[in-house]
Amino acid sequence: MTGSATGDNCDVNTDGNTGCGVQAPTAQSYGPSFNAIGGGIYAMERTNDFINVWFWPRNVAGMPSDASSGANSIITDAWGTPTASFPNTDCDIGSHFDENNIIINLTFCGDWAGIDSIFNGAGCPGDCVDFVNNNPSAFSEAFWDIAAVRVYQ
Template sequence: MPQGCGTWPAIWENGDHWPAGGEIDILEGVNDRGANLVTLHTTPGIHTGLDCNTATNGNAGCGAHLTDSNNYGPAFNLNGGGWFAIERTKSFVKVWFWGRSNSSSVPAEVAIGANGINSDNWGLPGAYFPNTNCDIGSHFGPANIIINIDLCGDWAGNPSVYSSSGCPGTCVDLVNHNPGAFSEAFFEIAWIKVYQ
């Protein structure tokens, strides 16, 4: 997983005509701080205790930090990596994470990338967004999977976020004058499976 000051790695789904088709951030974080943040960004009408509407709260969306301490940044890498899975239906969005050091808890079908799956056997997801007070199906359509690494940007480069992460100077100066700081800013992904 990408790591380092100034990095903003993400793996996400994005529908057509954003935000009408919805956005699900499966993996996202900045500057090696904290845990992975799973977030929904939508048009008005989805609330999970927070408003998922992109037009409110500075497009913060509604998110859930995964609780496993090895699910993001350097801790993820020191753990030898792991597996993420997302299930999206018209009734819910669920995201799971299993760390490599706890490989005995990983469902076998996930660990081997089986041709068929049954998520009912996977245990509780780390993030769960049910269709309780909203219509998930009308806010999320067909989506593309996007894997990207921003350098700085609105979140990682935000001066208060950047400095509170213990990062030196300013994010823009780090990018412009210290390219070696990004030697660990890359993804190494064994495979991606999509089931329909």
């Protein structure tokens, strides 16, 4: 994968539910930098052997045309190295993952942001709930503008 692992234990009952995330190699994959480039494309493929995630900034050279055009079929083998890759090593993906649900959500103080140590560790003052309640203008750039959601089987 092109990203860097931020943890290697995906069990929600360990490490304060920090999970087994991956930091993308570009800051353009989220936040103000993502907004500044007009977004991008995320793609995820789940099989019994692996879960792979790709990210391409909008209009980047080398973005697979089947991903950007909404083709009727895709060939992920031609997409290059994924940003994040979770191979089936110690976890039987087929027995632990069922049908996916797509949830699009701006969770200001959800699981991770609602933990003050994580909120403060990101340089945020006070606690998340108070900050959100008292600073609505801080979220003027917090929105989704989704061109498409495509599911392939």
